[in-house]
Amino acid sequence: MSFSDLAQELTLRKQQSLYRQRSVLASPQQPEVVLDGKPFLAFCSNDYLGLANHPDVVDALQRAANEFGVGGGASHLVNGHSHHHHALEEALAEFTGRPRVLLFSTGYMANLGVVNALLDKRDAVFQDRLNHASLLDAGLLSGARFQRYQHNDVAQLAARLARSDARRKLVVTDGVFSMDGDVAPLPALCHAAQEAQAWVMVDDAHGFGCLGQSGGGVAEHFQLTEEQVPVLVGTLGKGFGTAGAFVAGSEVLIETLIQFARTYIYTTSMPPAVAAATCKSLELLQKESWRREHLNALIERFRAGAQQLGFTLMDSQTPIQPIVVGDADKALKMSEQLKAQGIYISAIRPPTVPAGSARLRVTLSAAHTEAQVDRLLAALESVR
Numbered sequence: 453m454s455f456s457d458l459a460q461e462l463t464l465r466k467q468q469s470l471y472r473q474r475s476v477l478a479s480p481q482q483p484e485v486v487l488d489g490k491p492f493l494a495f496c497s498n499d500y501l502g503l504a505n506h507p508d509v510v511d512a513l514q515r516a517a518n519e520f521g522v523g524g525g526a527s528h529l530v531n532g533h534s535h536h537h538h539a540l541e542e543a544l545a546e547f548t549g550r551p552r553v554l555l556f557s558t559g560y561m562a563n564l565g566v567v568n569a570l571l572d573k574r575d576a577v578f579q580d581r582l583n584h585a586s587l588l589d590a591g592l593l594s595g596a597r598f599q600r601y602q603h604n605d606v607a608q609l610a611a612r613l614a615r616s617d618a619r620r621k622l623v624v625t626d627g628v629f630s631m632d633g634d635v636a637p638l639p640a641l642c643h644a645a646q647e648a649q650a651w652v653m654v655d656d657a658h659g660f661g662c663l664g665q666s667g668g669g670v671a672e673h674f675q676l677t678e679e680q681v682p683v684l685v686g687t688l689g690k691g692f693g694t695a696g697a698f699v700a701g702s703e704v705l706i707e708t709l710i711q712f713a714r715t716y717i718y719t720t721s722m723p724p725a726v727a728a729a730t731c732k733s734l735e736l737l738q739k740e741s742w743r744r745e746h747l748n749a750l751i752e753r754f755r756a757g758a759q760q761l762g763f764t765l766m767d768s769q770t771p772i773q774p775i776v777v778g779d780a781d782k783a784l785k786m787s788e789q790l791k792a793q794g795i796y797i798s799a800i801r802p803p804t805v806p807a808g809s810a811r812l813r814v815t816l817s818a819a820h821t822e823a824q825v826d827r828l829l830a831a832l833e834s835v836r
């Protein structure tokens with residue numbers, strides 16, 4: 453058994469401009485980064501509020517590490533559920549207005565754990581075709597009847613729901629779509645689900661911190677109750693600037709996950725200091741609404757400037773502002789040309805996005821300045 457057929461696949465990927473490579477980051481995550489030894493102005497992180505390197509968040513992590521050490525040491529159900537994890541769950545429950553919250557070590561694991569705790573082969577799962585890979589994988593792994601609907605197409609979803617005679621029906625969607633930046637039509641979607649007695653699960657990885665008066669994401673933006681969205685997932689590695697994820701919902705939902713979510717049960721708890729740091733970032737995220745205001749001003753500035761340059765933008769009011777190029781090779785070349793000018797934006801290519809829709813996924817952060825957005829626009833003009 454040799455690896456020669458693997459090597460062949462790798463060569464093919466390179467020929468298709470789909471080969472992925474990592475750059476080594478030698479600085480904190482912030483607008484001015486050092487990648488592979490060179491300075492860049494970056495527009496591709498998910499640190500939307502600029503909290504990943506906030507001194508108060510770093511300080512909270514250091515203090516908790518002094519007190520609790522580094523590793524969680526065991527799973528939550530053995531003896532790894534620390535005081536800091538518990539405090540964060542309580543703070544997130546209050547923040548989301550849901551009765552309870554459960555922490556997971558990553559968003560990927562939260563999604564796998566939740567869908568698989570709720571569904572099996574007697575059930576059906578309905579997913580937007582642009583959902584995040586972790587949601588799609590979760591649905592496939594569950595063995596439930598897997599149905600995709602066209603992006604944000606509530607009428608098609610309703611028709612599929614009406615035809616289903618599954619025991620349980622779960623509608624799953626991103627809140628803010630990770631590669632397009634648009635927001636799911638949740639009021640209509642929740643209504644369709646309610647008509648069909650289906651549950652709704654929203655993964656709001658990119659909405660928390662950015663949308664809603666106090667950063668409560670799409671649920672706050674649309675004022676959606678726990679009845680409308682019984683399963684609300686958030687990740688902590690994006691707007692919160694730390695790491696991990698959470699699920700918010702009813703007492704029964706959370707107890708079910710504690711009993712049956714395998715990615716909760718069979719894994720080590722996140723480092724307690726990360727939970728402590730997240731308590732601090734949650735406080736900043738809620739309180740410092742100037743971050744959202746500044747971010748929204750940057751989004752407006754970028755959109756106006758890019759449209760003036762003749763770029764076609766997507767229907768997005770969020771910090772995710774993709775420039776769709778189409779061809780993977782062309783997207784890669786544009787990314788290289790921007791790098792030559794000191795601007796770092798990675799090219800997002802299939803299979804992360806559908807074939808023919810390779811893009812520069814521009815993301816903005818409250819840590820960017822207006823002058824930095826102008827620098828980006830000037831660079832884009834030169835590679836147009």
Ligand SMILES: *Cc1c(COP(=O)(O)O)cnc(C)c1O
Nearest residue numbers: 558559560584586630657687689
């Ligand atoms: C990033 C992301 C995840 C995964 O979260 P991690 O904590 O990074 O594993 C899940 N869902 C969506 C929509 C995401 O964008």
